[in-house]
Amino acid sequence: MRIVVLLKAVPVVGNEKLVDGWRVDRSAGLEANGNDEYVLEAALKLVEAHGGEVVTLTMGPHPALEAIRKALAMGAARAVQIVDDALAGSDALATGRVLAAALAHLEYELVLAGADTSDGQGGVVGAAIATRLGLPYLSYAASIEPDPAAGIVRVRRISPTGYDVLEARLPALIAGTQLLGEPRYPSLRGIMQARSKEIATWTLRDLGIDPASVGPAASQTVVQEATPPPQRAGATVVREAPDVAVERIVAFLVSRRLI
């Protein structure tokens, strides 16, 4: 089973900075997007169970390498990174177009993506790629059960009432969440092996994409304003004995109509 995992390098949560007042600064301090690590873990487990290999696909500038190396240390076989100065500031649709073009150069039965990313939080790139490539799109996966012999995959999707069980033919694109299971911590052996794994660097020219069709100028969404979120209010620490503490916490939650 060949699986491509879409891996985005995002700023460490809490350390985000903006360039020109709207664009996320990706010049340093990037890490793998949280949801992407969960789907990577799911992919690694599938490969361990069914054989095959995991390839990661990243669109992002040079500092994304650290996140890619970690994915390789966790067990991905190799990585593809699309690097091109013209890409900075591309919107979700442009990103989807580039990643879809890259997937055309790769062989796979499954494409896995995180449900969304901690920096953009659009959650539409996966759907955009699936639409472009004509792949079945299974979102909010809590578990993934492929049946390669039958050429199908079954997914439990989170729904407001519980789970929907979806089935689709392979190849398919699945967007997953944290319910897939805690990502592994890379061993030092893994880190050392990752050093000799291949990281292919592709440019827009390699993909046959016109640089004028990506980037901020070609994007269909425009960021008009960006403001950092307000500081969180100070936490209330309850230190009473358990019975008193329970009462106070319940009262707090009730006062905010949370329970």
Add this chain to the structure above:
Amino acid sequence: MTSQIPLYPLAPVVFTLAVIAFALQMARHLRVFAATRPSPLGDRIGERVRSLLVYAIAQVRMFRDPRAGVMHAAIFWGFVVLTIGTANRVTGGLVQAVLAWPVDGWLWRIVVALGNLLALAVLVAVLYAAFRRLVTRPARITLSRDALLILVLIGGIVSSELLAEAFRLARYGDPFAHASLVSWPLGQLIAAPLAPAAQEAILAVAWWTNILLVSAFLVYLPGSKHLHIATAFFNTAFRKIGPRGELPAMNLEAETGTFGVRAVADLGWKDLLDAFTCTECGRCQAQCPAWATGKPLNPKTFIMGLRQMAVDAEVGVPLVPGLRAVPWVRAADARGRLAAGVSTEALQRPIVDTAVPYDAVWDCVTCGACVEACPVTIEHVDKIVGLRRNLVLEESRFPPEVTAAFTNMERYGNPWGQPRSARLDWAKGLPFEVPTLADLAARPSGGAGPGSSARDDAPALEVLYWVGCAAAFDDRNRRVARAVVTCLHAAGVRFAVLGQEESCSGDPARRMGNEYLYQMLAQTNVETLERYRPPLILTACPHCFNTLAHEYPQFGGRYDVVHHSAYLARLVAEGRLRAVADERGAAVPARRSVTYHDSCYLTRYNGVVEEPRAVLAAVPGLDLREMERRGRESFCCGAGGGRMWMEERRGLRINAERTRQALETGAEAVATACPFCLVMMRDGIADAVGAGTARQGIETIDIAELLAAGLAPTAGLAPAAVRAMAAEEGQR
């Protein structure tokens, strides 16, 4: 003498055969040693000689249990002197002939008299030892057939010697007879009334019993836990010298070999020497906080388990080596030749779940109480960390909650997972400036021109305050940081902090076995510190202190580091700081009792015992009430060794047990000098209040807070302002 004993010529032969059997068994042990990794050897000869005198000859650690100490000293010195008698018997009186020559035979008389008295002492000690094992049964001692057999052998050897001498003196007399203070009167009492033939018969039986028992003892010893009499001396000589808190360095770039310790083959030979020196006395077990709270970790059975694994590796190795194995053929491959034939399968068997359960490896708080207690200087903690290194680096096997701590240290440079930008939040609202080194470097200094570098400013700086993650991010410990800088400000100390340039020291990562993460953090910090080269680093965290002072030199970072207890004590002694009011601000203080909880990494690892007490003594109105377990024998709070970041699922909580000990003193407050101890003791007391075993209002407080709150109003911040700050923090 030779003519008085029937079949005497056989005696040296029997004895020599026993010595050969002993030597061959020891040589077989050594062949397993040769199959392990090298251990650092014999530097600092002076310190090694000193520790031999202290631990091997004076045996100071034995006297922490005074009755056991006296008992052991009697048997030890008895054995030393009685060996002279044994040597004399198997050499046909040669030793006597030599020793009787100087000063008209008085040297020999002294040896004989001393031997007699010590023999009596040994018998009493052996009876006491048997009594303890069979009747009083202290929990730490393992009752085994091995232990009882050893006692029977020792008792038999000594009493048969006394008996044989008694009958020999009664039957044949001796120019030195009166020096035998026990044997001679014993002979007069029980042997003299018998006929000469009966005397001769009993002499023959007792004498040969003695020789046979000594020989049996020698043959039995290498397979017994009593082997320490042959190994303890060497184990002390080769013991870990230098900072106790320095874990061995590790080369992470090595492409071959195992990371950390997986199997016996990954241990150093000194680790095996440790294992073969363990006497199962259980002092480690008695001091271990994990064992005391019902967890599966037992340092004694861990070390004995390692020994069993080493012995298992000997199975199939012939006792008499073939010529090919003899090492002097070519020194270069001597180790390989010696190790040939040792069971590779046994050498490669994983230690975890063979010698020590997996859970127990993670139960260790690395407090070092076992190491401190061990009379034969066994190092338990380094081996546990070695096992953790292997589990983490090679297998990624650790308690699930540890992942978050590792990831947080990696991403944010602190185990709390707080953003770097919040590192200085603790200093907000202080009525004086807390400058960063970067601030100072950017600031044009007084006399120097605009072209001056940071270096030119350096002499103005007295102290870099290394805040540490706990004081930067934990709400309770932020108050300690405020108290520390309040003291510094009041004393007029020119200090600065690193602010966002500071990262976790790496101590929790290293103690949890994540050497890769530790080295990343340590190298980053060393690079930062090298840029500023502060004259002195002050920290209120014993864990930061230990690793900065003793482990950063492994990465080229050599700094003067001081813990706040020592630094504050110094400021008080120099008169730069003076507390005039109690912490409530009363100039005539109400007496208040406080107990002090010693941090393992401060006290046991770094010997800082008096300084925090000196700080407490400088606060008016405090009565110090000591706990039974204090100083180097302190009992861990439960947070060391990265346990701060792990759930405590097995047994009683360690902080609950330590809280119980603290409450026993009846003190109204528990003082600490470590951020982790502070949190653990505070939580322990809160739990005790919840459970109804402690009354409300018992406070846990850092020594710096106690001092800062009572400072003279003229010196910097008025106590009232500090109290207002504390109250405001407390409400958050």
